[in-house]
Amino acid sequence: MDFAALPLAPPLLQVLEELEFKTATPIQAQSIPVLLQGQDLVGQAQTGSGKTAAFTLPILQRVRLGNRRLQALVLCPTRELCAQVAGEIRRLARRLPGLQVLVLAGGQPIRPQVDALEKGAHLAVGTPGRILDLLDREVLDPRTLATVVLDEADRMLDMGFREDMERILSVTPASRQTVLFSATFPPDIEALSRTFQKKPVRVTVEEAAGTAPDIRQLRYDCAVEEKPELLVRILRQYQPGSAIVFCNHKIEVSNVKKALTEAGMSADGLQGDLEQFERDRVMAKFRNGSTRVLIATDVAGRGIDVEALDAVINFDLPQQPEPYVHRIGRTGRAGRAGLAIALITPRDTRRLDDIELTTGVKLERADLEALPSADPRNAVKLEAAWETLCISAGRKDKMRPGDILGALTGEAGGLSASDVGKIEIQDRLSYVAVAKRVAKVAFQRLSEGRIKGRKARIERVK
Incomplete structure (x- = not known):
């Protein structure tokens, strides 16, 4: 479907033309007409599918610029994701003069956010905890909300935000449009939809199946104590411009960062106990290519969305298959070939079986002997440009x-x-x-x- 065929206002069509957005992605083509009619929607799509524009364009179509009161609220699991969504909204709204978009997220002082709300805004993107805090302080008035979007709802549930989301939805107008996007649909998501949505239209984009061939999934077998040295050898072999290495524990993040740094590689770690200021710096360096390898846990890594990620390496396999799918889904986007590598120890056999059964993909066993040595005198280093x-x-x-x-x-x-x-x-x-x-x-x-x-x-x- 061409965007020009959609009943969007001229300023929005002009922006889409300027951004060279000609053809809608599957999630956009199926969601935008439904949302423009004011219906509730449940959308299943992976990160990177274009879902932000899918819910943003209908919101911008209906926003009343003359009424500087909160008309739409987007809930996201992390501050980083809030910033990304708000940035995309501002980009699509650049031909709507005077539109005010606020980011209302934790990890930042609350006073400037209170001041901004008191001055008035049209749209807000926030994390559940901070939105509840602002509601409790009675500075965020939910009565004028026409649309509420739950973005990456499954992740918010994983992070323990179910009660927060329910409390927020319960104080918004019954007449609101409720939009729910999620990569997976566990029973909790279905229950949330049944309770808070009115006859939602279900849209499912089977993107994972379509993109799976673009992600080469490899396994390297080793003993537990061999993993740090093996990781160095793998990075020297593939030399990714940007890669995320996932660990299951924050102490492992520190150990892996030390091993890679000592091997002359451009690496940094992202842990849950980092101050927000430090986290912002780490992420800014990774997004702009000043750091080539980012090591993270699942909790610290939520909300990471980096364009053109060359490789995802599972230093540790996750306990369940779903996080594995989330992890490797960050590579191989937009028609690019992706690379997902897992370090497999004898204790990982059961987890690997579950992952292969769930994804329907058998990981390709790679040849250890073909890798370069981990000798520190090896000339290959991963330095940032x-x-x-x-x-x-x-x-x-x-x-x-x-x-x-x-x-x-x-x-x-x-x-x-x-x-x-x-x-x-x-x-x-x-x-x-x-x-x-x-x-x-x-x-x-x-x-x-x-x-x-x-x-x-x-x-x-x-």
Whole structure:
């Protein structure tokens, strides 16, 4: 289905044309007409299927810009996912002047969020815990909500948010449109739908089956104590530009990070007990290519959504098949070939059988002898080509990517545009990737110069 065939307002069609979105994905083609009619919907689709646009475009079609009261709420499991969804909403809404989109998530001070709500906004994207907190403080008025979206509902249930979601839905208007998206449909999801939705239309996109051939799934067999050395050898063999290594415990994350760093590899760890500020820095570096290998647990890794991820490595197999499917689904997207590797020890036999039975895919046994050695003198290292600079100004300071690019490539900066990588604007901070060979010069030019006519504090993020 072409977007032009949908009954969307001219500003939305103009944005879609500017973004070169011509053909709707399966989840968009099946969901948007239903949602435009105001019906409830249950959508089953994997991350990366285009579901954010599927629920955003109908919301933007109906938003009343003249009424600066909360009209739609999107619940997401993590702050990172909230930021990604809000970013996509703002991108699709850029031709709707004055539209206010708030991120209401934990891990950030609540006072600025309270102030923003009191000033008025049209849409909000938030985590269940923070939304409940704002409801309890009576600063978020649910009475004007026309649409509530539960995005990645299965993950929110996995994280223990069931009661929070039920409390939030119970205080919103009975007349609301309720939209539920989930990659899997366990009984708890069905129960949630029965309780809070009105004759929902069920849309299922069997994307996993369609994309499975694009993900090569390999197994390397080893003893438990051989796993760190084997991981180094695997990374030297495949040399992924970006990879996530999943562990089951945070102590393992630290151990694996140490092993990879000592082997000369660009690696960082993401653990549940990291402060939000540190977590943001780790994720910004990984998204912009300043870190090539990210090691994470399932809990810490929720909400990670990185474009063009080359490989997912299961250092530890998860206890259940479902997390395995979630993990490897992060590679092999958008028509690219993906690579999923599992390190298998004798104690993993039962888990592996369950995974292969659930997915219907038998992991290909790879040849250990074909891997390079783990000798530290081995010339192959996984170093990053980029370095990250942090700038002490963000979205709330009216900072835009073009301002940073201009400061680096203009007369004062003097850098080539090819030396500047991904630019990420957060509320009060911005991150920019610069080529490693010019990082020192870029840091000096930004520190000595001005961005948008103002001085900013610049830091090289290590």
